[in-house]
Each structure stands twice: as C-alpha cells, then as structure tokens.
Amino acid sequence: MTQSISVPNRGSVRATFIAAYSAVTLAQITNALPGALNGTFAVEFRTSGAGLTWIAGMFMMGIVVFELSWGLLGDLFGRKKLLYAGAVVSVAGSVLAALAVNTEMMIAAQAVGGIGAGILFPISLSMIAAITPDHRARARVIATWAGFLSLGAVISPMLAGLTSQAFTVAGPVAGAPNIFSGWRVAYYIAAAIAVAVLVIAIKAKDSAAAEGRKLDLPGQATLALGLIAVLFATVQAVDAGFGSAEVIASYVLGAALLVAFVVIEARTKQPLIHLSLFRNSAYSITGVVAVTGMFAFLAVCFSTSVAVGGLALAEAWKVGVLFVFIQGPAFAFIPVVGWLIHHAAPRWVLTAGFAFMAASAFWLSSFSLGTPEAFGGTPWTAFIPPLLLLGIGFALTVGSITAVAINTVPPQHIGMASATTNLLRDLGFALGPVIGSAIAFGIGASVFAGPLAGILGGVGLPAEAVAGLSNVPPLGFLSGWDGVIAQFTGQAAAGGAPAQAVDGMAKALGSAQQQIQGVAGTSLGQGFQAVYLAAGIAATLSAILTLFISARSSAPTLDAIAETTEANAEAAVQA
Template sequence: MVSIAPPLADAGPTTTSRRRLGTLIAACLAVCVAQIGLVLPAAINGEIQQTLHTSGSQLTWISAAFLVPTAILELTFGVLGDLFGRKRLMVAGAVIGALGYLIAATADSAGRLIAGQAISGIGAAALFPSSLALVVTATPDPESRARGLASWTTALSLGAFIAPLLSGAIVEYTAFQWAFAAVGILAVASAAVSLLLAGESSAPQGRSLDWPGQLTIAGALLALLYGIIQGPTAGWGSESIVGAFAMAAALMVAFVAVENRSASPMLRLELFRSPAFTAAAVVAVIGMFGFLGGAYDLSIRVGAIQHQSPLQAAVPFLIIQGITPFVWPLLVRLLRRVSPGLMLVAGFLSVGAGQLWLSGVPISDTALTSILGPLLLNGTGFGLIVSALTAAAVNIVPSELTGMASAATNLVRDFGQTLGPAIIGAVSLSIAATDLAGKLGSAGLTAQEGHIVDAVFAQGGPLAVLSAPLGPASAKVAPLAQQALAHGYDTGLIVTSIACLAAAVISGIFLTRKPQTVETPAPAAH
C-alpha cells in the first residue's frame, strides 16, 4: 500500500497536515522547474539559431534533446521512486537537472548545448513522475485529490509561463546561455525545498528494476525519433532512416514481449485492458503532439522566421501559459463535477481551432493582435487538457498502482510532446526545402552568388538561407526562404490541428463515461 512517510504514522493531525502541505509545495516547485526547462528554448530559438548558426535539424534536436530522455526514462524513474522513495528521487532529479543547465550555460556549440539539454532532460524525467506520485499519495480523499491535481497542473503551467518570460528578459540584454544558468539556480533551490519540506512515500511491493524493458523501450524511442528528425536531412528513403524505423518497430515489439513475461514489469500492460486508461494514453500522445507541435511551430515563426526580439517572441507564450493559473479555481470545480472526457473534448477542440486559425495569419503580419485569438484558444485548451489527462489516467487505478500509473501518464504525455518538435520540424522543413529549391533557379543570382547560396542551403537548409549573411544575395533569396518556411510551418499547424481533432473524437467516444477501475492482479505464484 502506498503511504506518506512512515514518521507521520504516529504524528498528530496538525503535523500530518503540515507535512502534506510541505509535500505539495515541494512537488509543485519541482514540476514547475521541470516544465521551465522543457519550454525554455521556445522564446529564444531564433537567438540560438543566429548565435550558434544551427541547421534546422540541429535546432530541432536542441528541443528534442530535453524531451527524449524525459520520455524514455519516465517508467524507470517511476520504479525507482516506488522502490527507494519519491522524495529522494525528486531531490536527485533536481540536482541532475542543475548539472545539465550548467553544461548548457557554458555551451559554445550546438553539440554542447544538446548534451546539456539531454542531461537536464534526465533530471526532468525524475521530477515529473515523482512529483505527481507524491501529490497523489498526499491527497487520499477525492476533494483533496482534486485540489492537489489542480495545484500540480497549475504549477506545471506556471513553469511554462515563467520560461519564456525568464529567457526572453535575460536574452534581451545578454547571451542566451545565461537563461540556462538561471534555471540551474532554480533547480538547486528545488532540491533544497524538497529535502526540507517533502514527506517520503514509496510502494516497493512487487516492484523491481526491469532492465530488459528499459533497454527495449529506450532503443525503440531513440530509433523512432532519430528517423523522424534526421529524415529531411538524410532522405526519407535512405538506408539509415529506413533502418531506424525498422529498428524502432522491432524493439517496440520486443518491449511488449518482455513486459508480458517479466515477473516485475516496469509497466503492467494489463493497465491497458481498461478502455479508459488506453484511450487516455492514446489521447495523451496524439493530443500533446498537437499542442507542443503547435507551440514549437509558433516559436520558429516568431523567432527564427520573423526575427522578433527575445522579449517580443516571449509574449505569445506568456499569453498561452498565463491562462491556467488564473482559472485554477475553475479547474478544481471541473475536476470534481465534470467527466475528464468532456474537459478533454473542449480542450482539444480549443487548441485545434487555435492552430488552424494561426495557420491562416500571414507570416508578414507581426502584430500581436493578429494572433491573440489563437493564443487564447491554445491557453484555455492547455489548462483543460493537462488537468483532465492526469485525472483520467490516475483516478482509474488502485492506490498501489498510482506510482506506475503516474509514470505511464507522464511517459505518454512527454512522448507526445517529444513527437511535436520532431514531426513538425521534419514535415515543415521538408516542405520548405522542396519549395525553396524550386525557386532558387529563378532568383536572379549570379554564378558566384548561386554557388554560395547552394552551399549554405545544402549545409543548413532554408533557415540558414534566411539568416546567413550572404551579401547582395540575401536581398534576393531571403524573401523566398521566408515564403518557403511560412508554407512549411503553416502546413505543420494544419497537421497539429488535425491531431487535436482526432484526440477530441477519441476522448468523446471513450472518456466521457464513468471509467471502471483497473483491478489489481493477484501476485504471481513462485
């Protein structure tokens, strides 16, 4: 059985209440810091691209490098938290994240920045499931559970709100590396708060590390994301990309086989016998791909294409993420009274409509008022979605499986978020490259200019052509590159809106009914 820290067993009601409050504060701060790291590059993608002269695929990897380990390690860290304590894991995750931010803060190349992002992502992989599991175990009754989940969701959204404000303000006056340094300081503070305030909880019964499962799922996700991100550069029909997709499929089959045979699986596949839990997982992948893919698309639009200043690029994300903290009381009431499915339907339709609306705004229009409607729709939808996804998945499992369910919920959500930049970057850059390649021949370039532009195009793609100092050739090719990129990323927004519509339909069919709790399987005989 999951319980709060053993020392509370004999404590009085006041001490128990204080410990639960401290646990909630520490968990909310931890997930806030983790989400700041996830969103951090959004407002400064343009500055990073211009400072480090990154290609389109490198810019995608800078965001994906954080998300990949977060998605891959969610389940393993969920097990570690169950075995050794969620508080210990939350402290360790913050320390690891701080180390990654230190490396990113000293980055003078895309490779070093990607490495720092990857280490920070490992820390976030520990923070997301451990913080959610602590919130769930610290809120045993339905009313406090609703408040706890709404608080956790609000903290997550607050982190996404702080990230562009922090990075935009810092980079407006200094180098982008200082933004990563600032988050590193917050990670250290989170570790200290968790150490001092949080109560411990664990659920070691029947849990053990499942290395075959971890290796197969990690290999499958890495191969899949490599194929998606490198596809536009290497060619979709190249041996490396086809091989990556084949390896991903084979390893995913192996993961299912391993988990079915394991005495102590990292993920009990019987959780997916519940249509509601399965639907919540599918919706999390598709829907969060739609949301974060659209957010990544927006970051490229305002930063790398329109070249708005870091503070100007931060404003759209402040609007999107600033809504949830203000509607926290409404989220609490909705979690008590409304089916998670109805919240998801409304949320995904709102986000999808916002993405579709944004795709129709001309790239030459940089006025905030022109995109205010799409931003408000995205922000409203995000608050509904994250609250409802967590409730839909966690509330249908028995208490002894909340750690695993928390980790599984975070894994599928973060995997969907990882697919966002990967797929939208691949689709948009492929379309933009094809579009620009067809226009360069009629750009009126001299032979020498053509040679230089072709070299830059081959090395860095349309983003490099738009941003590189090409002398007189820039006046000829930059408008063409901007038009090509606008076409590509507008198409990306249409893709994300379709994904959100699909998530809304699945939610309406499977998650609007009262879910059946998954029964705890009997222990296997030995």
C-alpha cells in the first residue's frame, strides 16, 4: 500500500474535511442535473435523439475515460492542486451549461463538467483518507464522504425542479432563452458552490504519495480513445443507423484501440488494470454485473427523464420529484446498507438490490408512454412506486459491488480490484443513456414510419414530399415542428414547386400536426417501453449471476474496506 505524505503544520484538518465533502457534493450535483433536465433539453434545444444522448452521456464519459489517472496525478503532484483544478474546471463547465443555447453548447459544457467531476470524486476522497491514518476512523470518514455524495444526488433533482419553476423569465426576444432564468439558475448555483470549494481548499492540508508511482500513458491513451470511439459509434447509430460507414468505422477503430490497451496492460510493469484479476471467475462475474447492473439503473433514469419530461411534457419540478425517489434511498439508507454489508454476505445484498431494480424496470415497461397526462397519458405520480423500488435497489447495489469484489481476490489485490470495479461500474452508467437511446429512438423510428406515411398521404402530399419527411425522426416532429415546416418548404421550393403549391402543402402538413405528433409520441413511447424491458432483463441477469459468486465473498472487515479505499482512492466513486 502506498503511504500518503502530508505537508506538516500547513493547512487545517477541518478545512480539508469541509473542502472534500463540499467537493464531492458539488461533483454529484453536476453529475445528476442532466438526468432531471433531459426532457427540458429535448424541448428547448429541439435536439435530435443523438444530441440528447450526447448530453446525457458526455458527462459520464468525462469521468470514465480518465478515472484511473486523476488520483495517480494527485499522488504525483499533490492532491490539493488537483482539487483546485477540479473546482476550476467545474466552474467553467457549470457556467458554460448555464449559457448554452443549443445542443452543441450543452454537449461541450457536459464534457468540461464531466472532467471536473472526474477529478473531484477521487481527489476529495484521497485527501481525507490521507489525514485519517486509523483504519476504523477512516472507514467512518469514507462512509460520511459517501453520505455527502448521496446528498448531492438528492439535492440535484430538487435544484433542477425548483429553479425551473421559480425562476422562469421570458427572454428579451420572443422565442429566445433568458440565460439568467429557469433551469440555468441551477448551474449558476453549482458554479457558486465550486467557487466556495476553491476558497475553503486554500486552508486545506495537502498530501501526496509519489513514491513508486508512474503514469501509464500508453494504457491511458488507448483506453480513453477506444472507449470514446465505441461510445461515439453507438450514439451516432441513434440517428445514422448501425449500418452507416461512420458508425462501422468507429466501432472498428474502438475495437482495435481496446485490443491495443489489453496488449499494453499485459506487458507494462505498472498497468492501469491488472488483467490477471479476471482469471478469477468470481471477480469476473462481479465485473460483468457492475456493468450490466448499472446500465440497467441509468437506462431507467434516462428513459424516465425523457418519457416524463420530453414526451409527457411534465414540468421540470415533477421530474425532479421523481428523481428524489430514485436518489433519495441511497442517502436515507446509508446506515441500513452499512449494517447489511457488515452483517450479511454482500452478494446476497447485491442480489436483492438487482431484484428490486428488475421489478422496477418490468413494472415501468407496462406503462403507456408518449402521451401527455392532459390527453389521457400515464399520470406522473404513477411513476413514484416503481422508481422508489429502483432507488432501493440502487442503494443496495452501488456499494455492495465493491464490497463483493474485494472479497473475491487475495488481500494484496484488493486495491486494484476496487479501482477496476469502480471503472466498470461507471462504464455501465455511461452505457445506460447511450444504449438506451439506440434502442428507444431506433424502435421509435421503425414504428413511426408506417403511420407517418399514411397520415401524409391522407392529407394529399405528393409521394416525393412523403419520402422526404419520412427521414425526419419522431423526436424531430415533437421538439422541432417549426424546423420541420421550414425544411419541408425550403426543399419543395428548391425542387421547383410553385409558391402557391408550397403554401398549400405546408397548410396540409400543418393540419395534420396534432395527429403526427400524437403518433410520434406513442411510437417513441414504445421505444422507451423496450428500454425499460431491456433494463429489467439486464438487472435480472445481474441478480442471477451474483448467485454464482463464491461463498467466500463474505462480509468484509472495516480494515479491508479502509485499505481498499486508500490504495485506490482515485477510482472509488460511489456515484
């Protein structure tokens, strides 16, 4: 285990704890904000399916691709410096998000914010671990740190909903956003918290542990670029289709880079990931369920945000309330989960948690989606019971995964086992909205094509106009109707159609707006039903797989948990 070295007589222990707890709360607030606002983004930015997926997934990508390196950089150059860097980057990401007026700006803001949070998660934990030498005391400190992280997950949706409701002010020009109102205020508040973290951290203690540490640049580069290429391909497939040249090329490139990563890790002396861990079948199973189980969780979160906020057009505060039921149990049940992990085999806690998540997803898949409540759609309050089940399942699984992992490997490997499990878990988080979008928007477009052609033909549009509009995805008709009309009339005029004929076709299309949007909503609703079903299947498989983990995965000791977290604090993100 690498020993941390603190700078003597400089900085305050109390300031260090306050800065660390504030930093992890901030990181989780910015992490969870898009989940409660996806529906709002779909309507305000008139984004495509791929654009909405990038907004949801880009933040997690910023965390995942560099997760194993930030803590190491803190060890090498000083953790306090990295905390400063994370706070500054978080300020930039939050302000950029608040100022975003289109999808592209929000995606860029999410990328910056994800990097900031990716720094703050591990660095905040390693700073307090370094100043708490007693193992049992360190375990209590870690539990408190996890509590503040869960608190951030509860604050975030409430903040999104309340600011959307209380600070909505029209822009100076009709149709233009007011960059100082609504949900944007939530991001300004996040930026203010980041500034406060910077101020508090001035008096915090610094620490480092550079001895014997070395950055695996080839491994980091191939892992980051490989994951980015694969995720890019999956997101682009939402709009372009899996058969498009750019999607296929990106998958091939990503696969080649990930193979190169495996080769590099097998040969380097100080790898990011010890591949020998996966020779242990019990650990391999834990790694698989870390991905599939957390995919199920975030796929349900993403689907709920879009289905309730984007398709059912519920106000942002209602979506925020739903997310409190999702995230709240992870905070409220900290003492319960801690007791269970220490008094029962964690694999049984894990199995029970995945079973709750599966029940939630299957329940939600039976809901009628895609129609606003005012027109007979599912009431938003009906989502509360199944989402509470999801939240309970998440509370039981998110910490238990690491607890199981460290008890399936020899003691000398528990640090790397913890770090690798955290990476796989966060990869599952990133895949939730990405794969969920590919399923929902792909199925939605397939279901929508036939009824759309019938509606357009029924209002008298010529065959070539019907063919052109059939390429517009259902989300485009819902969130960007004016853009559809402009695109249609522009293409018709460019094709040589007389102005009178173009106006007539535009009026015919406008007369079918309500019918088209109704079909678009229900088509996408079927797509998100399929996502819920896929999440339920993934959670069920995860619950079954955990039953095959060796019985030696018994309750870990406080010392083992503390040793694990200190050894690889850079990746111990309990998100």
